[in-house]
Amino acid sequence: xxxxxxxxxxxxxxxxxxxxxxxxxxxxxxxxxxxxxxxxxxxxxxxxxxxxxxxxxxxxxxxxxxxxxxxxxxxxxxxxxxxxxxxxxxxxxxxxxxxxxxxxxxxxxxxxxxxxxxxxxxxxxxxxxxxxxxxxxxxxxxxxxxxxxxxxxxxxxxxxxxxxxxxxxxxxxxxxxxxxxxxxxxxxxxxxxxxxxxxxxxxxxxxxxxxxxxxxxxxxxxxxxxxxxxxxxxxxxxxxxxxxxxxxxxxxxxxxxxxxxxxxxxxxxxxx
Amino acid sequence: xxxxxxxxxxxxxxxxxxxxxxxxxxxxxxxxxxxxxxxxxxxxxxxxxxxxxxxxxxxxxxxxxxxxxxxxxxxxxxxxxxxxxxxxxxxxxxxxxxxxxxxxxxxxxxxxxxxxxxxxxxxxxxxxxxxxxxxxxxxxxxxxxxxxxxxxxxxxxxxxxxxxxxxxxxxxxxxxxxxxxxxxxxxxxxxxxxxxxxxxxxxxxxxxxxxxxxxxxxxxxxxxxxxxxxxxxxxxxxxxxxxxxxxxxxxxxxxxxxxxxxxxxxxxx
Numbered sequence: 239x240x241x242x243x244x245x246x247x248x249x250x251x252x253x254x255x256x257x258x259x260x261x262x263x264x265x266x267x268x269x270x271x272x273x274x275x276x277x278x279x280x281x282x283x284x285x286x287x288x289x290x291x292x293x294x295x296x297x298x299x300x301x302x303x304x305x306x307x308x309x310x311x312x313x314x315x316x317x318x319x320x321x322x323x324x325x326x327x328x329x330x331x332x333x334x335x336x337x338x339x340x341x342x343x344x345x346x347x348x349x350x351x352x353x354x355x356x357x358x359x360x361x362x363x364x365x366x367x368x369x370x371x372x373x374x375x376x377x378x379x380x381x382x383x384x385x386x387x388x389x390x391x392x393x394x395x396x397x398x399x400x401x402x403x404x405x406x407x408x409x410x411x412x413x414x415x416x417x418x419x420x421x422x423x424x425x426x427x428x429x430x431x432x433x434x435x436x437x438x439x440x441x442x443x444x445x446x447x448x449x450x451x452x453x454x455x456x457x458x459x460x461x462x463x464x465x466x467x468x469x470x471x472x473x474x475x476x477x478x479x480x481x482x483x484x485x486x487x488x489x490x491x492x493x494x495x496x497x498x499x500x501x502x503x504x505x506x507x508x509x510x
Numbered sequence: 511x512x513x514x515x516x517x518x519x520x521x522x523x524x525x526x527x528x529x530x531x532x533x534x535x536x537x538x539x540x541x542x543x544x545x546x547x548x549x550x551x552x553x554x555x556x557x558x559x560x561x562x563x564x565x566x567x568x569x570x571x572x573x574x575x576x577x578x579x580x581x582x583x584x585x586x587x588x589x590x591x592x593x594x595x596x597x598x599x600x601x602x603x604x605x606x607x608x609x610x611x612x613x614x615x616x617x618x619x620x621x622x623x624x625x626x627x628x629x630x631x632x633x634x635x636x637x638x639x640x641x642x643x644x645x646x647x648x649x650x651x652x653x654x655x656x657x658x659x660x661x662x663x664x665x666x667x668x669x670x671x672x673x674x675x676x677x678x679x680x681x682x683x684x685x686x687x688x689x690x691x692x693x694x695x696x697x698x699x700x701x702x703x704x705x706x707x708x709x710x711x712x713x714x715x716x717x718x719x720x721x722x723x724x725x726x727x728x729x730x731x732x733x734x735x736x737x738x739x740x741x742x743x744x745x746x747x748x749x750x751x752x753x754x755x756x757x758x759x760x761x762x763x764x765x766x767x768x769x770x771x772x773x774x775x776x777x778x779x
Contacts, residue, residue, distance in 0.1 A: 408617035411581055412634040412682075413606045422630070426621045503621040505664040 280476075293473040302477035309462055313481070316459040319375070320447050323382025324439070330383070331390025332432060336424065338391065339398030349395075352388040360385055364450050374455035381450045386439045390432065397431035398424060430504065433497045440489055448482065532595065534559045534686055534718035535580060540589035542575055543742075549575040550586070551742040559685075560716040562709075564729035564736045568773055572743035573722040577688050580720070581609060594685055607635045610679035614691040616671035618663040618678075624650060624670075625659040628677040635682070642681075649677040652711060669700035676708060687712065689721040693728060705732060726769045730755055730762055738769050740776030747772040 277295050284294040293301075305313075338345035363384050367377040401424065409423045451460020459478060466474035535557040542550040549572035557563050567573055578584035579591055582598030582605065591597070596604045610631060618627045625643065628650055632642035650659050653673040663671055672692065679687055692708075693701040709732060712719060723729055729736045729752075736749035749755070749769060755762040 404613070404615065404617050405619065407583070408611070408613060409619075409630070409634075410583060411609075411611045412631045413602055414634045418634055422633070423619070426619070429621075503662045503664070 290470055290472055293476060297473040298476045298480070301471070301473040302480065305462075305474070305477055305481065312458050312462050313485075315457050316447060316451065317485070319378045319451075319458065320382065320443060323379050323447070324386060324436070324443055326379070327383045327386035327439075328390055328432065328436065331387040331435075332394045332428065334387070334391040335394025335428070336398065336420070338395040339424070345395060348391070352392055355384065356388045360446050360449070364446075364453055367450065368454045374451075374457075377454040378447060378450045378458075381446055382443050385446055386443055389435050389439050393431045393435045394428050397428040401427055429500055433493070433500060437490070437493055437497065440493060441486060444482070444486055444489070532559075533557060533592075534561070534594060535720065536590075536592045537576070537579075538590045540576075540579065540586045540591060542572075542579065542584070542586050542588075548572075548742040550579075550744070552744045553589070553739070555737055555745050557718055557720060559718050562712070562719040562721065562732060562734045564721045564723055564733035565739055566723060566726055566729045566736055566769065566773070567739035567743065568741055568777065569724055571739050571741040573739060574690055576739075576743055577611070577690050577720070577722055580686075580688060581611060607631070607682055608685045609688060610682045610684035610686070611688045611690065612672075612675055612679050612692040614695050616663065616668075616675040618671055618674055620663050623660050623662055624655060624666065624674045624677075627663065627674050628681050630678055631682040645683075646677060646681045649680045650674070652680075653677050653707060667700075669696055669704055672696060672704055673707070676704070676711075680711065685718060687717050687719045689719065689723075691723055692721070694723065694725065701728075726766050729769075730766060736769065738772050740773070746776045 280292060280298075281295045283292040284297075289297070334348065338348050360381070363381050364377075367380045371377045371380060405423065405427075409419060414422065447458075448460040448463065451458035452464045453460075455461050459482065463475060463478050465471075466478065533556045535555075537553050537555050540550055540553040541548070553576065555563075565573055565576065575584065579586055580593055580598055582593075582602045585599045593605060594608060598605055598609075618624075619630065622630070625646055628646035629642045632645060637645070647656075647659060650656060650673075653676055655670060655673055655677065658666060658670060658674075663674070666674065672695070676692075693705050696704060705728070721729070721732055726736075730749075733752055736752060737745050738747040738749070740746040747769065749765055755765050
């Protein structure tokens with residue numbers, strides 16, 4: 239019997255449906271049909287087009303098998319880089335967001351700064367990273383962090399601004415220390431904002447990671463793609479593409495699971 | 511003796527000569543305005559330890575402002591407030607854990623279970639986990655929520671949620687309970703049952719209670735004494751013998767009408 243939405247204000251009030259990828263996955267029968275249709279189309283195309291334009295499904299599967307036996311290290315490296323970057327952006331961005339919430343003067347300057355950072359195209363950050371840093375690891379790390387951190391900072395800041403005054407007063411009535419108020423009220427309240435940011439940043443971060451690897455590193459999925467391209471291995475490019483799609487699906491689904499677990503306390507609401 | 515008494519002079523204490531700083535709550539000529547609009551104007555009253563006092567007045571009469579000043583989250587422009595002998599705003603540390611509020615809406619933390627919500631005050635006080643769990647659970651049981659301890663607020667009904675917020679207040683073992691329209695948000699049947707349980711639990715404890723409400727009927731049902739406040743908040747009349755009124759339906763109705771008349775005349779003035 240939900241009757242008091244007052245304790246559940248801010249962005250938490252209306253539940254945004256799960257990400258597009260997860261929604262697609264939910265209709266798995268349709269997904270399977272679409273995949274089958276794509277494969278059939280590819281196979282049919284390979285019969286007319288030359289193999290350096292469209293390889294057959296058999297060739298792609300063969301290339302995929304090759305990748306999964308000899309290039310698992312590249313996949314692991316890419317995933318690790320992604321994880322490092324996202325975790326660092328989440329930690330530093332959330333911290334900055336909390337600091338902005340606590341110090342309005344900081345927020346006044348941080349907001350335009352972060353907006354400018356966000357307006358710089360990802361490709362430019364990749365070029366800066368290559369010019370500034372010699373280490374390929376540092377390059378990729380820098381790019382992921384500089385692109386994801388502003389989202390975390392601004393969303394957490396918005397979350398703190400959206401703290402329901404009723405709840406603040408109720409908690410303050412017990413006279414908590416500042417640290418207690420942050421631990422008991424502010425941090426749990428920002429979890430939905432952090433999860434929302436992670437969901438929207440993840441797909442973007444994967445693309446950026448691959449792109450940064452393509453230009454700035456010697457190992458990783460991006461570097462392998464670069465190599466495949468320069469060797470005219472279109473079958474390998476297709477196989478890597480399929481692997482990336484699967485990785486994207488799996489990561490989105492994983493975040494979705496964590497999200498549902500962490501936000502069990504939120505009643506599902508939908509707009510009608 | 512008429513049951514409803516008017517202060518001798520407007521804004522003056524009824525029997526404040528008898529008030530001492532040992533009283534649970536004392537307000538002496540308290541004033542507070544917001545952007546030039548007075549919310550509290552010359553409020554004076556005293557609550558003796560163990561008393562259950564209702565403060566009745568129209569919506570927007572500044573009753574919640576009074577509670578905020580007693581909680582120490584708001585400072586009077588003029589006048590003095592003492593809670594358990596301390597200034598609630600300046601000596602907040604000394605009153606830690608001694609005042610517990612119950613609000614109109616439950617104000618439970620939506621991510622915490624009923625039990626975790628009931629533990630909140632104790633957790634802030636630094637009570638060890640096992641001890642606070644035991645105390646919070648005992649209060650949930652007393653309020654009829656033994657089976658709902660692990661439920662999240664959105665899984666509970668409005669009445670149950672308000673019971674959890676009562677448990678959160680009781681678990682603290684406070685010396686002063688402040689109830690801000692704590693039963694007004696519930697339907698009549700639920701409100702009556704929550705109110706009855708509250709009274710049954712609070713009476714034996716002897717906790718001082720200040721209950722702010724716009725309902726004269728509720729005040730007559732619950733309180734030992736009723737302070738009738740005008741807008742802006744100041745005591746315009748007092749009902750001392752609510753027990754007698756409760757025993758006699760005729761007297762009760764007469765007092766109820768008289769109190770309403772006081773409130774109405776204060777508004778038109």
